[in-house]
Amino acid sequence: MNVPGTVSEVDGFKTNAGDFDALSSECCGKKIIVANFLPLQAQNDIKSGRWSFSFDEDSLLLQMKDGIASDTDVVYVGSLKVDVDPSEQDEVSGRLLKEFNCVPTFLPPDLQKYFYHGFCKQYLWSLFHYMLPMFPDYGNRFDRFLWQAYLSANKIFADKIMELLRQQPELQGKVVLVQILNPARSNGKDVQEARREIYQSTQRINDVFGCPGYEPVVLIDGRVPFYEKTAYYACAECCIVNAVRDGMNLVPYKYIVCRQGTSKMDEALQIAAGSPRMSMLVVSEFIGCSPSLSGAIRVNPWNVDAVADALNMAITMPDVEKQLRHEKHYRYVSSHDVAYWARSFMQDLERACKEHYRKNCWGFGFGMSFRILSLSPSFRHLSVGDIISAHGRTCRRAIFLDYDGTVVPHSSIPKSPSPEVILVLNILCRDPKNTVFIVSGRGQNSLSDWFAQCENIGIAAEHGCFIRWSRTSEWETIPVAADFGWKRIAEPVMKLYTEATDGSYIETKESSLVWHHQDAYPDFGSRQAKELLDHLESVLANEPVVVKRGRQIVEVKPQGVTKGLVTEKILSTMTSNGKPPDFVLCIGDDRSDEDMFESISNAAYISSLPVPPEIFACTVGQKPSKARYYLDDTIDVLKLLKSLAAASSSTTSTSHTKTEVSFESCA
Numbered sequence: 001m002n003v004p005g006t007v008s009e010v011d012g013f014k015t016n017a018g019d020f021d022a023l024s025s026e027c028c029g030k031k032i033i034v035a036n037f038l039p040l041q042a043q044n045d046i047k048s049g050r051w052s053f054s055f056d057e058d059s060l061l062l063q064m065k066d067g068i069a070s071d072t073d074v075v076y077v078g079s080l081k082v083d084v085d086p087s088e089q090d091e092v093s094g095r096l097l098k099e100f101n102c103v104p105t106f107l108p109p110d111l112q113k114y115f116y117h118g119f120c121k122q123y124l125w126s127l128f129h130y131m132l133p134m135f136p137d138y139g140n141r142f143d144r145f146l147w148q149a150y151l152s153a154n155k156i157f158a159d160k161i162m163e164l165l166r167q168q169p170e171l172q173g174k175v176v177l178v179q180i181l182n183p184a185r186s187n188g189k190d191v192q193e194a195r196r197e198i199y200q201s202t203q204r205i206n207d208v209f210g211c212p213g214y215e216p217v218v219l220i221d222g223r224v225p226f227y228e229k230t231a232y233y234a235c236a237e238c239c240i241v242n243a244v245r246d247g248m249n250l251v252p253y254k255y256i257v258c259r260q261g262t263s264k265m266d267e268a269l270q271i272a273a274g275s276p277r278m279s280m281l282v283v284s285e286f287i288g289c290s291p292s293l294s295g296a297i298r299v300n301p302w303n304v305d306a307v308a309d310a311l312n313m314a315i316t317m318p319d320v321e322k323q324l325r326h327e328k329h330y331r332y333v334s335s336h337d338v339a340y341w342a343r344s345f346m347q348d349l350e351r352a353c354k355e356h357y358r359k360n361c362w363g364f365g366f367g368m369s370f371r372i373l374s375l376s377p378s379f380r381h382l383s384v385g386d387i388i389s390a391h392g393r394t395c396r397r398a399i400f401l402d403y404d405g406t407v408v409p410h411s412s413i414p415k416s417p418s419p420e421v422i423l424v425l426n427i428l429c430r431d432p433k434n435t436v437f438i439v440s441g442r443g444q445n446s447l448s449d450w451f452a453q454c455e456n457i458g459i460a461a462e463h464g465c466f467i468r469w470s471r472t473s474e475w476e477t478i479p480v481a482a483d484f485g486w487k488r489i490a491e492p493v494m495k496l497y498t499e500a501t502d503g504s505y506i507e508t509k510e511s512s513l514v515w516h517h518q519d520a521y522p523d524f525g526s527r528q529a530k531e532l533l534d535h536l537e538s539v540l541a542n543e544p545v546v547v548k549r550g551r552q553i554v555e556v557k558p559q560g561v562t563k564g565l566v567t568e569k570i571l572s573t574m575t576s577n578g579k580p581p582d583f584v585l586c587i588g589d590d591r592s593d594e595d596m597f598e599s600i601s602n603a604a605y606i607s608s609l610p611v612p613p614e615i616f617a618c619t620v621g622q623k624p625s626k627a628r629y630y631l632d633d634t635i636d637v638l639k640l641l642k643s644l645a646a647a648s649s650s651t652t653s654t655s656h657t658k659t660e661v662s663f664e665s666c667a
């Protein structure tokens, strides 16, 4: 049913001849008859090479017209029975539409063969005649290739019909597209090809839809003087800028200003002063000015149908709306002039660089790997002297040490701590004024095995999901969502990346999953890690987890578990046990350790203590960090810890046996 009507009346056969006439007069307009072949005969004159066409008076399709109201515009869509060279197809299309109301589909000869003689005759025909399509020529029962040919042919037909249903007959003769081809800045093969395509499209459109005195597309190829462009902008009811990529194209802004006009222009064009101004913009969503033109119709330039709809909408929009959109754009363009852009750019630049002026900068690397590192001037090496004198002034010390990259080098093959580290930590733990914690992303089992000889050391495993105050105390668990169903989502994704990245592997911990790429090819591994992070973030968006990057790892762990929370918990427990810390040392090398640095420097917590503690947040390696201090590497860390241990050992209360510390013995 292609006309509005009352279904019940038609169903109930209440319509009489009069009703039918009324209906059919409503239906009249355009009828499109689609058939495999057009009702035409074609001949090619061998001498001139020119085609001549005539109606095939015997064609049933042509005779169908007799049953259709005479004032109906009947258009035929179908193929010609002859092959027309592609170079002649545009011209032939124009002629057939004008002279015969026919739209040729021009299927390539092979496609015609496979679609018609192949799929239609071998398969469809058999099926419609209650037979199985079993033809020795085509071997298998079902040949996908023929099916694809059938689809391609149908697509060509459908596109032609859509062209008819859409390039709005009432606008024919009224709308003109002025296409200005600004000179290209280069002269490559692609420029030549684009120009050739534009010329061909222009000619095709003008052949089909033009008539004497009317060219729907006017092509201006070459530089157009400024005053002339101004004139074009001033009289254009709509401006389209639909580049597939662009920087900051100013044409839309210029167009709006030209449509607003000046008193001189009004005078020349005899426009009454104060009369309403209108403009319409169709812009590509991929061009720089697109976000600033809120009244423009934004299009994806690759979507030809959407561009056509947008142009139609722009042209046919009610004047009041065109006026409102113009006013809005004109207000924006007049207030956001070049001076405004320069001013706001300078403000942004100053804001972005505000901190840089206060920082020391170093350049690293060459070429594309050149980087500038800016560090605060107060960021300095943690000197043994400073820490020892603070040690001497304090008696409730909290010491937080990360594991990998802090007390054990990343390059170390045995991952367990050296005997020297164990000895130093034992001495530090023996001092009752010290509370020492290893805070690591590693699991409980590895850490408790490695520190089995350190009776009094505290361990926070898996970023603090599990905490133990000493070897004999129970593990405490931070309450996190008990449902680890997210692992079933994350693991297959990680497996995909593991398969694609040689050398990578997955580590499964109790509360988290880690993808390691330390042994993968470095650049590729890092790129894969970035992609995996995005991928995991999107698939886990609704799960109670966070996805974090660490040193050569991508880790998925429960929300709310951070090393920062560990330090917060331990410091507040010390405070509530009547031992508010007066010395806090925290050393770590990785991103997860930054949470600890932030948490121990938390102003609210510090001000809640009776006396502000001496705080030493220290990163390993000189790099941007929330820490105020740095140590160079794990050797430097051990050196500092040895000095602290020596200081602790010499001040251990008289009730304890004084220990003579000699580190050389276990070096």
Ligand SMILES: O=P(O)(O)OC[C@H]1O[C@H](O[C@H]2O[C@H](CO)[C@@H](O)[C@H](O)[C@H]2O)[C@H](O)[C@@H](O)[C@@H]1O
Residues within 6 Å of the ligand: 402, 403, 404, 405, 410, 415, 439, 440, 441, 442, 443, 507, 514, 516, 517, 518, 550, 551, 552, 553, 555, 590, 592
């Ligand atoms: O908090 P940390 O003590 O620094 O531990 C963080 C991660 O340590 C482990 O990964 C690190 O060591 C791996 C093996 O040497 C190495 O491949 C990776 O690049 C390092 O980040 C551990 O496997 C992770 O679970 C921890 O989160």
